[in-house]
Structure formats: C-alpha cells, structure tokens
Amino acid sequence: MxxxxxxxxxxxxxxxxxxxINLGVGLSKVGKRVMLIDADPQGHLTMGLGFPKNLRVTLKTMMENIIMGLEFDPREAILHHEEGIDVIPSNKLLSGMDMSLFTVEDREKVLKEYLELLENDYDYILIDCMPSLGMMTINALSAADSVLIPVQPQYYAADGLMELLKVVKGIHQRFNPDLQIEGILFTMDSSHYNNSKRNKQAVRDAYGAEIRIFDQTIPRTEALAETASEGVSIFSYYAKGKGAYSYQALVQEVLNHA
Ligand SMILES: Nc1ncnc2c1ncn2[C@@H]1O[C@H](COP(=O)(O)OP(=O)(O)O)[C@@H](O)[C@H]1O
Ligand SMILES: [Mg+2]
Structure with missing residues (x-):
C-alpha cells in the first residue's frame, strides 16, 4: 500500500x-519505491534535483487533464532521478492553478484523482507543498494520508503552527477524514543556542500532548545549505556529515510509524 x-x-x-528530497531519497535507499511531487510553482524541488525549469509536461499539465476529463497517460510527466526516485516536476506555470481550480467541481480533489492513477507503483509519495494555504496546498492535504510539518525553532513558530493546524483540521472534517499528522519536525536547528531550546520547548508545551514531535531534529549545516544547488540529496553530496545522519534517522522514525 x-x-x-x-x-x-x-x-x-x-x-x-x-x-x-532527503526523506524521499532516504526512503528509496532502504528499498522503498518513492515518488516526489513538486506542488510549488517556484519549482525548487524540480531544480534542486537538477531538472530544468522550462519543462513542457508538468504537474500542471497532468492536473489539467484531470480537470478536463481527458484520456491521458498519467506517467508522461514522470522524471527519473539518478538516486532512484521518481519526480513529477513543476514550474511557475503552476501558479495559475489556484485560479483554474476555482470554478472546478470537486476542486479540492484534483490532485488526489491524479495520484490515484500512480499510487499502485509506489510505497511512498511525498508532496512538497508551496508556502501558502491556497488551493494547491488544500489539494495536497486532501490527497494525503498524513502531513509532515517542518518547523524552524524560532520565536513565533508555535503561532504559525496554530493556523496550519486549523486548516488541517478543516480538511480532515470536510474532505479527508483519514488525514493524520505524521509529525512536527524541527529543522535548521542551532541547538547550541538557548533560544532554540526554548522555542522547541514552547512548541512541545503547546502541541506535544496531541501531536507527535519527531525525536530527531535536523541541524543547521553548511552541507545541507549547499545541496540545494547540487541536484542531488545530502546522501550523495556529503554522506558522512550530520545532515545525512539526521535525515537517515528521520527515515527510520517515519518507517517505524508506518
Ligand atoms: N538543515 C539545514 N541547514 C542549512 N540550510 C538549510 C537546511 N535545510 C534547508 N536549508 C536551506 O534553507 C533554504 C530553505 O530551505 P527549503 O528546503 O527550500 O525551504 P522551504 O521549501 O520550506 O521554502 C534553502 O536554501 C536550503 O538549502
Ligand atoms: Mg520549498
């Protein structure tokens, strides 16, 4: 499944x-069949894995086919990455999708319908959401079994989470009764600062009782900052550092939760 x-x-x-990227490649390294979906018009996932930004067939094309009820090959958009994962790319043309969806019936479920055509071929599909709570993110949450929430341990982190969790609750009630919270993941953590400890504790105090918070936190590292422009995961770029180690440990936690 x-x-x-x-x-x-x-x-x-x-x-x-x-x-x-790194959870996806990590899961594929332990033998899982993994698909990554770029659901952000900024196309950072696509470019971060070394693919060009002007691709003709993208997530947008696939979703348009669903909207128009056309017969199409759902695999046409798939790209194969050298580290063993598959990718559905995006670029800035996806930014029109929120508007296109506006008049569509069941507009929250277009991505879900598309992924249903692919899911038999994969053990994990990870959707990289855009930084907004618009229609594309609502589509992602409607399609998902769970949501993983990366949080940088900053002063206002707990506040921003409240808004997101409200939306997750709304989706759970209206469109996707099976949606769960995979967990909160602390990222870009500078744990040697007292502030970071305090901010993580604030999130734990506010949500730890009801929401799983991953034991593993992802440290801020130079290598992770650099991989963004290298077209590969941290496992290829710098396998021996603590960035790779921490994502490896996250993979285990996600697997244990399955
Ligand atoms: N653990 C980390 N340590 C250092 N830099 C990081 C780390 N994680 C991400 N970055 C960098 O921070 C920036 C934002 O990360 P990104 O994954 O693009 O965030 P988002 O997708 O939430 O906008 C990128 O330049 C990325 O390379
Ligand atoms: Mg991004």
Missing amino acids: CKIIAIANQKGGVAKTTTT
Whole structure:
C-alpha cells in the first residue's frame, strides 16, 4: 500500500523542499519505491534535483487533464532521478492553478484523482507543498494520508503552527477524514543556542500532548545549505556529515510509524 505524505507549512524557508528530497531519497535507499511531487510553482524541488525549469509536461499539465476529463497517460510527466526516485516536476506555470481550480467541481480533489492513477507503483509519495494555504496546498492535504510539518525553532513558530493546524483540521472534517499528522519536525536547528531550546520547548508545551514531535531534529549545516544547488540529496553530496545522519534517522522514525 502506498502512503502519501504532504510536507507542508505556509511559512517559506523552513526546509519543506530539503526535507522532501532527503526523506524521499532516504526512503528509496532502504528499498522503498518513492515518488516526489513538486506542488510549488517556484519549482525548487524540480531544480534542486537538477531538472530544468522550462519543462513542457508538468504537474500542471497532468492536473489539467484531470480537470478536463481527458484520456491521458498519467506517467508522461514522470522524471527519473539518478538516486532512484521518481519526480513529477513543476514550474511557475503552476501558479495559475489556484485560479483554474476555482470554478472546478470537486476542486479540492484534483490532485488526489491524479495520484490515484500512480499510487499502485509506489510505497511512498511525498508532496512538497508551496508556502501558502491556497488551493494547491488544500489539494495536497486532501490527497494525503498524513502531513509532515517542518518547523524552524524560532520565536513565533508555535503561532504559525496554530493556523496550519486549523486548516488541517478543516480538511480532515470536510474532505479527508483519514488525514493524520505524521509529525512536527524541527529543522535548521542551532541547538547550541538557548533560544532554540526554548522555542522547541514552547512548541512541545503547546502541541506535544496531541501531536507527535519527531525525536530527531535536523541541524543547521553548511552541507545541507549547499545541496540545494547540487541536484542531488545530502546522501550523495556529503554522506558522512550530520545532515545525512539526521535525515537517515528521520527515515527510520517515519518507517517505524508506518
Ligand atoms: N538543515 C539545514 N541547514 C542549512 N540550510 C538549510 C537546511 N535545510 C534547508 N536549508 C536551506 O534553507 C533554504 C530553505 O530551505 P527549503 O528546503 O527550500 O525551504 P522551504 O521549501 O520550506 O521554502 C534553502 O536554501 C536550503 O538549502
Ligand atoms: Mg520549498
């Protein structure tokens, strides 16, 4: 059975894309069949894995086919990455999708319908969400079995989470009764700062009782910052560092939760 995980947080720069890539490649390294979906018109996942940004066939094309009820090959958009994962790419043309969806019947479920055509071929599908709570993110949450929430341990982190969790609750009630919270993942953590400890504790105090918080946190490292422009995961770029080690440990926690 395929598990679909949306990686979401309406805040930009909290390591959604970095986590999607490295959790995805990590899962594939232990033998899982993995598909990554770029659901952000910024196309960072697509470019971060070394693919060009002007591709003709993308997630947008696939979703348009669903909307128009056309017969189409759902695999046409799939790209194969050298580290063993498959990718559905996006680029800035996806930014029109929120508007196109506006008049569509069942507009929350277009991505879900598309992924249903692919899910038999994969053990995990990870959706890299855009930094907003618009229609594309709602589509991702409607399609997902669970949502993984990367959080940078900053002062206002607990506040931003409240808004996201409200949306998750709404989706759970209206469109996707099976949606679960995979967990909160602390990312870009500078744990030697007292502030970081305090901010993580604030999130634990506010949500730890009801929501799983991953034991593993992802440290801020130079190598993880650099991989964004290298077209590969941290496992290829710098396998011996603590960035790779921490994503490896996250993979184990996600597997244990399956
Ligand atoms: N653990 C980390 N340490 C250092 N830099 C990181 C780390 N995780 C992500 N980054 C960098 O921070 C920036 C934002 O990360 P990204 O994954 O693109 O966030 P998002 O998708 O949430 O906007 C990128 O330049 C990325 O390379
Ligand atoms: Mg991103």
